[in-house]
Amino acid sequence: xxxxxxxxxxxxxxxxxxxxxxxxxxxxxxxxxxxxxxxxxxxxxxxxxxxxxxxxxxxxxxxxxxxxxxxxxxxxxxxxxxxxxxxxxxxxxxxxxxxxxxxxxxxxxxxxxxxxxxxxxxxxxxxxxxxxxxxxxxxxxxxxxxxxxxxxxxxxxxxxxxxxxxxxxxxxxxxxxxxxxxxxxxxxxxxxxxxxxxxxxxxxxxxxxxxxxxxxxxxxxxxxxxxxxxxxxxxxxxxxxxxxxxxxxxxxxxxxxxxxxxxxxxxxxxxxxxxxxxxxxxxxxxxxxxxxxxxxxxxxxxxxxxxxxxxxxxxxxxxxxxxxxxxxxxxxxxxxxxxxxxxxxxxxxxxxxxxxxxxxxxxxxxxxxxxxxxxxxxxxxxxxxxxxxxxxxxxxxxxxxxxxxxxxxxxxxxxxxxxxxxxxxxxxxxxxxxxxxxxxxxxxxxxx
Amino acid sequence: xxxxxxxxxxxxxxxxxxxxxxxxxxxxxxxxxxxxxxxxxxxxxxxxxxxxxxxxxxxxxxxxxxxxxxxxxxxxxxxxxxxxxxxxxxxxxxxxxxxxxxxxxxxxxxxxxxxxxxxxxxxxxxxxxxxxxxxxxxxxxxxxxxxxxxxxxxxxxxxxxxxxxxxxxxxxxxxxxxxxxxxxxxxxxxxxxxxxxxxxxxxxxxxxxxxxxxxxxxxxxxxxxxxxxxxxxxxxxxxxxxxxxxxxxxxxxxxxxxxxxxxxxxxxxxxxxxxxxxxxxxxxxxxxxxxxxxxxxxxxxxxxxxxxxxxxxxxxxxxxxxxxxxxxxxxxxxxxxxxxxxxxxxxxxxxxxxxxxxxxxxxxxxxxxxxxxxxxxxxxxxxxxxxxxxxxxxxxxxxxxxxxxxxxxxxxxxxxxxxxxxxxxxxxxxxxxxxxxxxxxxxxxxxxxxxxxxxxxxxxxxxxxxxxxxxxxxxxxxxxxxxxxxxxxxxxxxxxxxxxxxxxxxxxxxxxxxx
Numbered sequence: 028x029x030x031x032x033x034x035x036x037x038x039x040x041x042x043x044x045x046x047x048x049x050x051x052x053x054x055x056x057x058x059x060x061x062x063x064x065x066x067x068x069x070x071x072x073x074x075x076x077x078x079x080x081x082x083x084x085x086x087x088x089x090x091x092x093x094x095x096x097x098x099x100x101x102x103x104x105x106x107x108x109x110x111x112x113x114x115x116x117x118x119x120x121x122x123x124x125x126x127x128x129x130x131x132x133x134x135x136x137x138x139x140x141x142x143x144x145x146x147x148x149x150x151x152x153x154x155x156x157x158x159x160x161x162x163x164x165x166x167x168x169x170x171x172x173x174x175x176x177x178x179x180x181x182x183x184x185x186x187x188x189x190x191x192x193x194x195x196x197x198x199x200x201x202x203x204x205x206x207x208x209x210x211x212x213x214x215x216x217x218x219x220x221x222x223x224x225x226x227x228x229x230x231x232x233x234x235x236x237x238x239x240x241x242x243x244x245x246x247x248x249x250x251x252x253x254x255x256x257x258x259x260x261x262x263x264x265x266x267x268x269x270x271x272x273x274x275x276x277x278x279x280x281x282x283x284x285x286x287x288x289x290x291x292x293x294x295x296x297x298x299x300x301x302x303x304x305x306x307x308x309x310x311x312x313x314x315x316x317x318x319x320x321x322x323x324x325x326x327x328x329x330x331x332x333x334x335x336x337x338x339x340x341x342x343x344x345x346x347x348x349x350x351x352x353x354x355x356x357x358x359x360x361x362x363x364x365x366x367x368x369x370x371x372x373x374x375x376x377x378x379x380x381x382x383x384x385x386x387x388x389x390x391x392x393x394x395x396x397x398x399x400x401x402x403x404x405x406x407x408x409x410x411x412x413x414x415x416x417x418x419x420x421x422x423x424x425x426x427x428x429x430x431x432x433x434x435x436x437x438x439x440x441x442x443x444x445x446x447x448x449x450x451x452x453x454x455x456x457x458x459x460x461x462x463x464x465x466x467x468x469x470x471x472x473x474x475x
Numbered sequence: 476x477x478x479x480x481x482x483x484x485x486x487x488x489x490x491x492x493x494x495x496x497x498x499x500x501x502x503x504x505x506x507x508x509x510x511x512x513x514x515x516x517x518x519x520x521x522x523x524x525x526x527x528x529x530x531x532x533x534x535x536x537x538x539x540x541x542x543x544x545x546x547x548x549x550x551x552x553x554x555x556x557x558x559x560x561x562x563x564x565x566x567x568x569x570x571x572x573x574x575x576x577x578x579x580x581x582x583x584x585x586x587x588x589x590x591x592x593x594x595x596x597x598x599x600x601x602x603x604x605x606x607x608x609x610x611x612x613x614x615x616x617x618x619x620x621x622x623x624x625x626x627x628x629x630x631x632x633x634x635x636x637x638x639x640x641x642x643x644x645x646x647x648x649x650x651x652x653x654x655x656x657x658x659x660x661x662x663x664x665x666x667x668x669x670x671x672x673x674x675x676x677x678x679x680x681x682x683x684x685x686x687x688x689x690x691x692x693x694x695x696x697x698x699x700x701x702x703x704x705x706x707x708x709x710x711x712x713x714x715x716x717x718x719x720x721x722x723x724x725x726x727x728x729x730x731x732x733x734x735x736x737x738x739x740x741x742x743x744x745x746x747x748x749x750x751x752x753x754x755x756x757x758x759x760x761x762x763x764x765x766x767x768x769x770x771x772x773x774x775x776x777x778x779x780x781x782x783x784x785x786x787x788x789x790x791x792x793x794x795x796x797x798x799x800x801x802x803x804x805x806x807x808x809x810x811x812x813x814x815x816x817x818x819x820x821x822x823x824x825x826x827x828x829x830x831x832x833x834x835x836x837x838x839x840x841x842x843x844x845x846x847x848x849x850x851x852x853x854x855x856x857x858x859x860x861x862x863x864x865x866x867x868x869x870x871x872x873x874x875x876x877x878x879x880x881x882x883x884x885x886x887x888x889x890x891x892x893x894x895x896x897x898x899x900x901x902x903x904x905x906x907x908x909x910x911x912x913x914x915x916x917x918x919x920x921x922x923x924x925x926x927x928x929x930x931x932x933x934x935x936x937x938x939x940x941x942x943x944x945x946x947x948x949x950x951x952x953x954x955x956x957x958x959x960x961x962x963x964x965x966x967x968x969x970x971x972x973x974x975x976x977x978x979x980x981x982x983x984x985x986x987x988x989x990x
Contacts, residue, residue: 028848030580032934033855041858041935045865045879050854053861053879056722057754063850067622067752072845075584082839086593088608090601099598102826109521111553113590116777119567120560123581126779128573130974131967132906135563136778139556142510145984149542155983158779161634164826172679192826195814199797199822203645204681236536243536273536297609298599298827299634300781312981318779323977326962326970329499335977341637342671342917346684351637351675354769358777365556368510371546374519383533384526405534426602434600441813455523 028072092295092431096461096468098389100409100452101239101434102163102190102265103298104290106378107456112292112365116358126318126357130333131325136357137332140320143364150270150367151284152277153306158318158334159360160303160352163287164193167233167263168200169316169350170283170305174231174259175206176314176349182207183231186221187214188238190265191439197233213436213443215402215411217242222252229256231283235263236276239439241406241450243273250280259283267291267304268454269407271379283307292366293359302359313339316350378455382408386453389462393451396466398473402448409452411436414473418449421472430468484899484974504968507558511985514545520552543987562968563778564911570933570941574883574914574926575670575718577748577770582843585774585836594835599827603809609831610808614801616838620766620787623849624747625757628793630786630800632829636745639765639784640676640712642797642824646763646788647710647739648680649795649821660709660738666695668719668918673712673743682709689920693719693875693885697728704736714743715759716750716881718918719874720860720926730760739763739792747771748930749857749882752850762789768830772837783833794819799828855931856882859938863927866942870949874921882930888923894952896960898923901948903963903971908944 033041038050047053054062073081092105099105116122120135127133127140140158147156160166171183183201185194185208194210201208211219217240221232232253236244246262253260262276264286276284288302289295307315313336321335341348370378386408394401398415414421418435425432433451437443453462499506507513531537547555564571571578589595597606617629630646633639644663651660663677666687674684687703690696700711711733715723723729730740742756742764748771756764768774768783776782788796798820799812810828811817844852857880864884868877872890888898902912902925914926929938951959964970 028844028851030582030843031848031851031855031931032937033858033931037935038855038858041862045858045861047861047879050858053857053881054722054750054753055879056724057750058724058727061727061754061758063753063755066846066850069619069622069846070842072848073842075843078584078839078842079588081842082588082612082835083591083593085608085612086588086591088611089593089597090605091592091596092598092601093592093596097598099601101600103598103600105596105598109549111520111549115553115556115560117586118557118560120563120565121556122586122775122777123566123578124563124778125566125571125573125576125578125776129564129902129906129912130972131903131964131969132562132564132911133778134968135559135561138507138509138559138562139778141983141985145509145511146544148984149544152540161638161781162825162827165634165638165824190826192823195823196825199645199824200679202822203648204679243534245536270538271542272538273533274538275540275542278540294595295598296595297597297606297831299825299830300783300832301827312983319981319983321977322982323973325972329969331969331972333972333974333977335974335983336981338978340671341675344675345671346674346678348671348675348678351641351672351679352635353637353672354635354776354780354782356781357779358775359781361778365552367544368514368547368555369520369549369552370544371514371519372516372542372544374521374523374546375542375544377519377523377525378521381523381526383531384529387529387532390532403532405532405536407533423602423604426605431598431601431605438600438812441815 096430096464098433098451098453098465099431101450103295104266104452104454105295105456106290106454108292108294108366109369112362115365116362121361127334134331137320139361139364141332143360144320146364146367147304147306151306152275153284154309155312156306157315158320159356160305160317161356162301162303163265164196166285166303166305167193168197170261170285171197171231173314177311178230180228180230182228184224184229185210186234187211187219188217189233189235189263190239213440213445215240217244222249225252225256225258227256229258231259231261233261233263237266237269237407240411241403241409243405246279246281268379268382271375272383273407288363292362300356300359302356302363314349317352318355381455385457389453392462392466396470408454409450412449412451413447416473417446424472424475425468428468430464432465432468484971505558507555509985510545514547516543516545518546518548520547520549569909570937571911572913572927572929574928577928577930579773579930580932581773581775585839588839589832589835607807610801612838613834614808616834619841620785623751624787625755626787627790628788628796630796632797632825633784633786634825634830635782636765636767636784637672637676638824639786640672641679643741643763643765643786644677644680645821646792646795650792651709659707662708664703664711668717668920669712669714670743677712693721694723697725697732700729701732704732708736708738710739710741712741712743716746719885720880720883722881726759749853751853753853763792768833768837772840774833774836781830781833783830795821797822797824852931859929859933860884862938863929863942867945870946883926883928885921886925887921896952898925900960904948904960906964907966910944
């Protein structure tokens with residue numbers, strides 16, 4: 028077996044030093060009648076070549092986004108990742124290192140985390156950020172739990188523009204801890220008046236912008252309402268590239284900002300691994316979940332970095348910890364940091380403009396088709412169209428023609444009467460030819 | 476999966492005189508500033524065309540403030556991160572004997588497979604007809620996990636081991652609620668030796684946590700469990716093999732007692748790599764167990780994840796598994812994504828289907844080993860740990876006596892006490908010898924714990940060198956060579972770091988110095 032360096036001679040020498048006659052003597056604590064006497068009914072070892080063949084075969088059964096005109100978003104976005112990002116995260120010293128528990132020999136990981144925290148704080152215009160969560164949806168659930176701890180209230184209000192799968196994650200975690208969650212109905216036009224619904228018993232209001240229908244939302248007024256009632260405003264985003272162009276949640280008065288960082292540095296990966304972003308006002312620091320990296324000095328007085336404020340964490344506070352998180356998305360956050368460093372402010376701004384320009388052009392093109400209406404007034408790189416007919420069928424028909432044309436909202440919100448809506452995303456990856464192909468496929472699918 | 480690797484340290488006033496260079500660099504080790512110090516907001520390492528003028532649709536929402544994010548050109552960025560990388564220890568460079576963390580070889584084949592466009596470049600919400608290969612891989616991986624554990628169902632979506640724990644406890648909570656016992660069964664028993672994530676996960680799922688002490692031999696006493704069981708107990712969370720590196724030999728009796736009391740048995744599967752192919756948790760009476768794909772089937776830890784924590788479930792808990800999950804019918808695989816289709820499902824624990832990238836890596840690892848290789852891997856992991864134990868037992872003390880261990884061996888500080896040195900000092904001296912310290916101060920049930928997990932991917936030569944180094948250090952400690960330990964590390968990118976200062980005065984981001 029190519030991954031196992033010990034040979035039979037080694038094994039017998041080692042057993043002799045241990046002082047047992049055979050390997051099973053070391054498994055003697057397992058009750059005799061529970062020990063497997065023969066191999067399980069699974070295939071035997073395969074060569075590298077055979078594994079490549081088998082997995083390449085499975086991969087080939089999927090339609091890769093890069094092989095077709097592709098406009099699917101709704102929480103995961105296809106952006107260009109520079110080759111140097113993947114090269115750097117595959118360096119052994121990053122890829123095969125562990126959580127930096129021994130900081131003297133993990134400064135590479137720690138400094139990168141410190142840079143990540145600073146970048147996330149700057150992007151969101153918040154005071155502190157943690158060292159990465161699993162993804163945007165679980166970060167949102169953690170933010171709600173954090174708001175409960177801070178306000179000592181146990182009821183959250185979710186906007187109808189929040190990604191339905193994020194909302195479901197929040198509800199699942201809250202329901203387990205006995206907390207109440209009020210979810211507003213889907214709000215395609217972002218017209219809901221959340222401020223009017225804030226009562227003194229709410230721990231938090233959770234709003235997404237751009238929301239799941241693509242609308243941009245101003246949170247400033249809502250922030251003032253929240254503040255007056257002692258309710259925390261949690262702002263969510265699923266498309267991090269948008270923050271290069273739109274007003275950041277921190278500038279609008281959000282207390283906690285969470286979102287999905289996949290769009291920078293990370294590929295689609297069929298849903299994971301992704302990287303959750305989490306930022307907050309500094310006064311809430313000690314209630315934050317997950318890991319934090321801080322600056323300090325070593326015995327020679329040189330600057331260095333360590334994991335810090337661990338007294339909030341599960342390995343010290345156990346059932347009183349701010350979360351159970353210990354493995355996080357370290358490598359995915361490294362990819363995020365490297366890509367964002369390559370972009371810089373100027374590059375991110377331009378990338379965001381290209382996204383927006385492409386989306387505007389697509390919206391105009393689709394909106395001019397017969398039977399298609401663009402519903403958004405404002406958007407970043409994703410918008411909702413209403414079509415004549417069943418959106419799920421139309422998307423399926425387009426897929427048969429080799430165009431992945433968006434997400435039917437009925438897939439995210441079944442039984443909501445939104446069967447004629449499609450969420451369409453366009454990034455810098457889409458060419459004019461792609462847009463033409465989508466328009467043609469959509470027109471074709473509608474006239475079936 | 477851990478824990479208490481870090482005992483807070485203060486930079487001791489032991490800065491021995493050391494030669495200084497003009498640059499602060501030390502040969503190949505080059506000091507590197509932060510991107511905020513070396514980059515500029517107007518610099519970019521990505522070529523992007525300026526879009527043609529157009530009428531934007533941002534309304535009043537355009538960003539009005541600068542981010543201030545620094546940019547680096549591509550050569551500068553490569554150099555920055557390469558320099559940082561060289562300040563890291565990694566399994567590719569040397570043995571990484573972190574007990575309970577399981578740092579084994581990361582095959583690059585797995586990386587190549589995970590990057591196939593058919594896996595890396597597919598979207599979680601594209602039509603299911605266009606992702607049949609991905610769904611088939613998830614189904615196959617699930618089949619392997621159920622076969623290896625002897626369990627009936629698997630929930631694939633948990634994004635890490637700790638999320639798997641939460642998932643399992645939520646399934647248990649739902650099963651209890653379905654029996655109408657939701658209000659009465661609120662207590663979860665957690666042995667004191669458990670990972671800190673166990674109580675945190677149980678509490679997160681809304682349970683009250685009660686500790687159970689271990690007996691003198693380091694394992695759980697069935698009598699101690701039985702005395703705490705009652706109509707208010709929902710479950711026990713047991714790690715097996717446990718965090719002392721020992722197999723819970725009374726596990727069958729404990730499981731039976733837990734079931735007889737109407738409660739469920741959650742097993743923390745973090746240490747499954749010690750027993751895969753040797754015994755099946757389902758046969759031991761487990762109702763739910765997460766599997767750390769990243770540990771057991773070696774996906775890279777990348778400085779702290781990503782992980783993946785699928786949960787296998789017994790028939791009693793299977794109906795409550797969260798969405799999404801897979802079904803197969805005549806048209807192929809399809810995802811059950813909504814509770815409308817699965818009314819008993821307890822909900823959803825992450826937006827999408829799980830860590831596909833980790834699934835591909837783990838599956839490649841399984842296929843490469845096969846059923847025969849996985850069993851051999853367990854045996855070699857256990858053999859290696861016992862070889863280390865047998866080679867150090869005359870010098871270092873074992874808290875629960877000299878007896879066979881599973882895949883990790885636990886020593887404590889009793890042997891070190893007379894020297895006046897601590898476990899931390901010993902660990903830091905290992906760094907100077909080029910070895911990452913073992914897990915220290917965990918599990919808490921041992922005083923000054925040193926938990927060593929060599930894994931199956933260490934050769935005998937590597938172990939012999941590791942053992943020789945530890946013996947040299949142990950003898951030096953006994954002979955009173957204190958300076959070697961108290962000042963350590965001398966030869967790392969940083970000397971001992973002041974963790975107390977970092978916690979007292981948290982600096983968590985770079986702030987532009989005042990001019």
